[in-house]
Amino acid sequence: MMRVDRSFLVMALIFALLLAAPFVLPLVEQTYLLSLLIKAMLLAIAAISLDLLVGHGGMVSLGHAAFVAIGAYAAAIGLESGIENILALLVLAVLVSGLFALVTGALALRTSGVYFLMITLAFGQMAYFTLTSLAPYGGDDGLTLWSMATLFGSDVVQNGGQLYLVILLTLLASWWGVHRLSNARFGRVLRAARDNPGRTEIMGFSIFRYRLTAYVIAGMIAAVSGLLTMQHAEFVSPAMAAWQRSGDLLVIVVLGGLGTRNGALLGALFLVLVEEVLGSIFHEWRLLYGPLLVLMALHAKGGLSDLLFPAHGPETTDATRANGEQI
Template identity: 75%
Template structure:
């Protein structure tokens, strides 16, 4: 069996056991931290579909997380409480916005794509700050949360934990299946040589647009869960630095690898927590750490853990 698949199964088994194991050693509060890492991982998995498999470096992906969170929060405020309905609303809105911005952004490539996604991200950010009825700059605190047909299992504690874990598993499985399918191969072919792929009869733009919309919708779902976990949404979710963080997670974990995004997300959250517990100014260490990782650990974390080298470079 593929080593990365074993690693993936190990990760999920560990995550499944955590809510039962952690209270035994008196560290139950850590589940909150794991939820945070899993939410980051869901968004990162979707971004890896774009960057790793599609070669499309987006610097505006956090906007879709924020859109998902806001769509759910606003629907919740207007009385829709069922989380499944909220999910549909989130998927519809992020998918629709991605369809429009994507078809415009995909007219460009490379650095220009990075810049135009940044522009759309900033537009989303400023749009959210202008929603005076929903908190504007300060964000919106939610007094009630989403329910599952009236039951509050999806709100707190282990219920929420398993919902997030399930979503992570689903997006991990879905993106992996997709990347191994014909669709994924065309996407990677278009990354490595768009002209040849076009000549072979595939519409490169159409494939990329589908990937862009799917990635946005998954990011939107993570946004919905971010709202449910934090009980608060704010425009800061869409700040460009958040998109930068997502890129860090994806690249640190290893591009277009099965578990890279999850490893990267946990690495980031653990480093933040660990360094933060030693010194308050943990960023003084984290910054240079990033530089060293780029200079010396090229293939990302998942390459260090699974010995098989994969040559996935994005120009």
């Protein structure tokens, strides 16, 4: 119980620091750091949704960035079509991405293991090439947005307004929502299906239905990240759906700690920090980043969460350890 409380306190401290950043950084003339924090938070939102699949469901996806890109493009196209309210764009992005997740998930979840990984990669690349074919919306070059979404006519959700705080609140809601979901019966069934699918089926649970629901939820959360990325960058590009972006999200989840409470956020902050520090020293910073990941994999198999909380590894369900125990 003590380690859970400590991890919660650390996360509360991180959120407090993120909340204080837009007020403190301008005082020390370090406002450029705000853009790095926004990047980390947007990555963390998408990584939190992916961790629901990988960490809790054991569904390793290499096409998750497609949901981010689809959410961004759906919102951008809606904005170009005259829909300016960000709440309406949010509904549009979530519905389009959720529908894509429902269709592709229904097919991908009929496979498992490396076959699931490959089919999600295929669907991700399909989304990527579809976006590059949208000539009216920039094609390969992407789409620059000349007007931004508003909240009932106000600029609260725009750069220069309170967009940073909106992204922070969205991150907090995503973190809290996935944490609550993973600790509810739904999450326990997901982990039971990950650890012992045969026994979970025998107990009367439809693994396919639970996994598909998780897949759709993850896609919809990722779409929110895409919407906010569009709003912050004022630009969308097919590169958002590239498999390399999905690989970065997967690295973040593994680096932070699979299935842990704080892993996705820790991994996102670490990735952005390493990219900034190494990038300022060495242009080909990934040549140093690769060996660093190898060292992390060898000495911290539970990720950053394992380094900070040595006894706090990935969450497991008691239903997979004790015969006859209720999920």
